[in-house]
Amino acid sequence: MNILVTGGAGYIGSLTCVQLLAAGHTPILLDNLHNAKAAVVDRIAQISGTRPTFVRGDVRDRALLERLMREHSIDAVIHFAGLKAVGESVAQPLSYYDVNVHGTLVLLEAMRAAGVRTLVFSSSATVYAESDVMPLAEDAAKGPVNPYGRTKWMVEEILADAVQADPAWSLTALRYFNPVGAHPSGLMGEDPQGVPNNLMPFIAQVAVGRRERLSIFGDDYPTADGTGVRDYIHVMDLADGHVAALQHGHGRAGHHIFNLGNGQGISVRQMLSAFGLACGRDLPFTVAPRRAGDLAAYWADPTRAAQALGWRAHRDLAAMCADTWRWQSLNPLGYPEN
Numbered sequence: 001m002n003i004l005v006t007g008g009a010g011y012i013g014s015l016t017c018v019q020l021l022a023a024g025h026t027p028i029l030l031d032n033l034h035n036a037k038a039a040v041v042d043r044i045a046q047i048s049g050t051r052p053t054f055v056r057g058d059v060r061d062r063a064l065l066e067r068l069m070r071e072h073s074i075d076a077v078i079h080f081a082g083l084k085a086v087g088e089s090v091a092q093p094l095s096y097y098d099v100n101v102h103g104t105l106v107l108l109e110a111m112r113a114a115g116v117r118t119l120v121f122s123s124s125a126t127v128y129a130e131s132d133v134m135p136l137a138e139d140a141a142k143g144p145v146n147p148y149g150r151t152k153w154m155v156e157e158i159l160a161d162a163v164q165a166d167p168a169w170s171l172t173a174l175r176y177f178n179p180v181g182a183h184p185s186g187l188m189g190e191d192p193q194g195v196p197n198n199l200m201p202f203i204a205q206v207a208v209g210r211r212e213r214l215s216i217f218g219d220d221y222p223t224a225d226g227t228g229v230r231d232y233i234h235v236m237d238l239a240d241g242h243v244a245a246l247q248h249g250h251g252r253a254g255h256h257i258f259n260l261g262n263g264q265g266i267s268v269r270q271m272l273s274a275f276g277l278a279c280g281r282d283l284p285f286t287v288a289p290r291r292a293g294d295l296a297a298y299w300a301d302p303t304r305a306a307q308a309l310g311w312r313a314h315r316d317l318a319a320m321c322a323d324t325w326r327w328q329s330l331n332p333l334g335y336p337e338n
């Protein structure tokens with residue numbers, strides 16, 4: 001299939017392009033490089049032996065989207081493009097609603113005009129409400145607690161309404177838990193601009209000497225070791241989940257929703273010691289107060305994806321750390337500027 005990949009130069013999008021190429025599909029990347037570097041396309045080419053088409057442009061540019069869909073005979077769209085920093089979404093909510101919600105509406109309109117009816121959308125575990133009942137299955141209560149999470153939930157509701165009105169659509173929402181890791185070659189990985197918002201890239205930057213120490217936000221949560229527990233999923237498993245969801249959704253009309261997670265909780269302390277093993281030294285940390293809005297623990301029930309997609313995450317914590325360390329140590333400053 002010819003797949004338009006919005007946000008295809010980003011962390012998850014670029015690695016999904018590698019797995020799409022490996023599965024025999026043709027990705028066409030659209031990205032405005034707001035949070036990515038064009039050099040990632042060279043790395044995709046190096047790994048895959050094929051250089052995908054890359055177009056620098058905005059997902060809110062309807063004319064561009066329609067032109068790309070027609071020129072490249074697009075069969076389906078995977079929609080990663082968006083803004084993703086929770087804290088920034090609190091400070092700049094209008095930008096988040098514009099890019100994440102309005103951007104998806106423009107994309108859906110362009111798809112309808114071009115006769116493309118299959119979409120896979122990057123949703124998030126942030127759509128779920130706080131809960132003491134774990135793991136989280138797809139029908140767990142919803143209640144996003146910040147503008148970022150609300151944009152994802154709004155888009156999911158828009159997708160549900162669109163399918164209700166026009167059953168020809170095949171619209172899939174994938175709710176990611178916490179993606180980490182890198183391509184096993186060390187050529188591609190997460191390249192956050194500025195101070196990393198997430199645990200794994202922060203630990204990796206401590207390990208490579210870019211940051212002095214990790215701050216653990218709270219060690220008095222009601223968890224086994226007192227630190228926060230999340231469901232970390234290797235980004236290559238996540239990328240494979242997109243290929244599986246695409247193949248499932250293509251030609252199967254309806255609104256499909258899947259959790260993509262490991263099904264296991266890992267604590268901050270467990271992650272830190274596993275990374276220490278991967279990089280060969282104990283990493284410095286301090287314990288800081290809890291951050292407002294952080295939950296103690298949550299993880300996914302990934303059963304539905306296993307049953308419907310035949311997909312399951314199988315890369316373990318050691319692989320997540322070893323692959324991240326290979327990427328970070330070979331590319332201490334991330335992708336080159338060009």
Ligand SMILES: NC(=O)c1ccc[n+]([C@@H]2O[C@H](COP(=O)([O-])OP(=O)(O)OC[C@H]3O[C@@H](n4cnc5c(N)ncnc54)[C@H](O)[C@@H]3O)[C@@H](O)[C@H]2O)c1
Nearest residue numbers: 007010011012032033034035036058059081082084122124
């Ligand atoms: N990484 C996570 O922890 C996580 C978890 C759940 C969901 N998601 C979602 O998955 C998607 C991909 O996440 P990621 O971690 O790869 O982030 P990323 O920032 O690396 O990728 C997003 C890409 O979209 C591009 N982009 C932003 N605005 C755009 C616009 N208006 N037009 C075109 N391109 C634009 C950015 O330049 C970037 O390359 C996002 O929608 C994110 O919300 C991510």
